[in-house]
Amino acid sequence: MYSYPEVFSKLTYETALVTFLKKDGTIRVMLCTRNLDTISIKYGFQGAALGGHDNRCNINNGNLAVYDLILGDARSFNIDRLVDIQYGGISTILVL
Numbered sequence: 001m002y003s004y005p006e007v008f009s010k011l012t013y014e015t016a017l018v019t020f021l022k023k024d025g026t027i028r029v030m031l032c033t034r035n036l037d038t039i040s041i042k043y044g045f046q047g048a049a050l051g052g053h054d055n056r057c058n059i060n061n062g063n064l065a066v067y068d069l070i071l072g073d074a075r076s077f078n079i080d081r082l083v084d085i086q087y088g089g090i091s092t093i094l095v096l
Contacts, residue, residue, distance in 0.1 A: 004059045004079045008034070011066055015088045018066070021081040030075065032066035035090070039067045049074040 010016070015033040022028050033039065039046045046067055053065030053074040061078075068075045 002079055002082045002085065004062065004064065007079060007082070007085065008059075008064055010087060011035070011064070013090055015069065015090075017086040017088065018077060018082065019084040020077040021083060027083065028077075030066070030077070031069045032075070033069065034066055038090075039069070042069070043067075043072050046074070 011034040013035055015038055018030045018032055020028055036047055050065055050067055053076050057063035057065040057076045062080050063076045063078050065074060065076045
């Protein structure tokens with residue numbers, strides 16, 4: 001079991017490979033972060049995109065908003081459906 005506050009805090013600084021079950025039961029793997037500096041390397045400032053997801057994602061409903069670094073858009077996952085998370089540290093160079 002993963003803790004919402006811990007995952008939220010770590011993703012605010014780090015990049016991670018997140019594996020989770022989607023609502024439809026399929027498995028999704030996502031390279032993501034909440035670190036706006038990392039996001040801006042390739043996509044520019046995306047605070048509004050992430051903030052829009054933050055409006056409907058919170059600890060009460062278990063949904064955590066992140067920025068998908070492959071798709072280039074904000075996404076979310078439910079902490080209760082998190083299968084695995086592999087932290088990659090703080091990214092200063094992002095090559096995709």
